[in-house]
Amino acid sequence: GAVVSxxxxxxxxxxxxxxxxECRSLDFQATTMFWYRQFPKQSLMLMATSNEGSKATYEQGxxxxxxxxxxxxxxxxxxxxxxxxxxxxxxxxxxxRGLAGPGDTQYxxxxxxxxxx
Amino acid sequence: SQQGEEDPQALSIQEGENAxxxxxxxxxINNLQWYRQNSGRGLVHLxxxxxxxxxxxxxxxxxxxxxxxxxxxxLITASRAADTASYFCATGANSKLTFGKGITLSxxx
Numbered sequence: 001g002a003v004v005s006x007x008x009x010x011x012x013x014x015x016x017x018x019x020x021x022e023c024r025s026l027d028f029q030a031t032t033m034f035w036y037r038q039f040p041k042q043s044l045m046l047m048a049t050s051n052e053g054s055k056a057t058y059e060q061g062x063x064x065x066x067x068x069x070x071x072x073x074x075x076x077x078x079x080x081x082x083x084x085x086x087x088x089x090x091x092x093x094x095x096x097r098g099l100a101g102p103g104d105t106q107y108x109x110x111x112x113x114x115x116x117x
Numbered sequence: 118s119q120q121g122e123e124d125p126q127a128l129s130i131q132e133g134e135n136a137x138x139x140x141x142x143x144x145x146i147n148n149l150q151w152y153r154q155n156s157g158r159g160l161v162h163l164x165x166x167x168x169x170x171x172x173x174x175x176x177x178x179x180x181x182x183x184x185x186x187x188x189x190x191x192l193i194t195a196s197r198a199a200d201t202a203s204y205f206c207a208t209g210a211n212s213k214l215t216f217g218k219g220i221t222l223s224x225x226x
Binding site: 004006032034042043044045046049091093095105106107108109110111113 | 150157219
C-alpha cells in the first residue's frame with residue numbers, strides 16, 4: 001500500500017515551453033501533497049504544500065507564477081513549470097500524506113527529471 | 118532551510134558490518150523520519166519515530182531519538198550490498214518535513 005506515482009519520469013523540453021508533472025496517490029486518499037526539487041548530490045528542498053481544493057502554499061523564494069500547482073482531487077496534484085529555462089532543470093519529487101494528518105507518513109513518488117535545453 | 122544535519126557525509130563499509138548514521142537538528146519536532154534514496158530515484162520511507170519515543174526497530178533497522186540532545190541515529194545491522202544508497206533524516210514539524218543533506222552509504226560486497 002501507500003504508492004505514489006509521478007508522470008512523466010523524465011522530460012526534455014526547449015527553453016520557453018511549459019511542462020506539466022502529475023503526482024498521484026494510487027491506493028490512498030491524500031489531503032495534502034508536497035512538491036520538492038533536488039539538485040544533484042543535494043538535499044530535497046520543499047517548494048510548496050498543496051491541499052486538495054485550496055490554493056497551494058509556497059515556500060519563501062519559490063515563484064508561484066512560475067511553478068503552478070493544482071490539487072483538484074484527493075489523488076492527484078499537478079505541477080506546471082511555466083516558461084521553463086535551463087536553470088529549472090532539476091529532479092522534481094512529490095509526496096502525499098494520508099488522511100491521518102500531520103503525524104502521518106509522507107510517501108514519495110519516484111521523481112521526474114526535467115532537462116531544459 | 119535545512120534542519121537535519123547527518124553525520125558522516127559518506128560511509129563505506131564491508132558487507133555484513135553494521136552501519137551507524139547520525140542526525141542532529143536544531144528546533145522542536147513532532148517526529149523524525151529516515152528515508153533511503155537510490156541514485157536518481159525517489160525516496161523510500163524507512164522509519165518514523167515520534168518525539169515521545171526513544172527507540173524503534175524495523176527489521177534490520179534501529180532508530181534512536183534523543184530530544185534533549187536533538188539527535189537521532191539510524192543503525193543498519195548486517196549490511197548488504199543492496200543497502201548502498203543515500204540516507205536522509207527529515208524532521209517533521211508544522212506539518213512539513215525538512216531534510217538533511219544526506220549520507221552516502223557504500224556497502225562493499
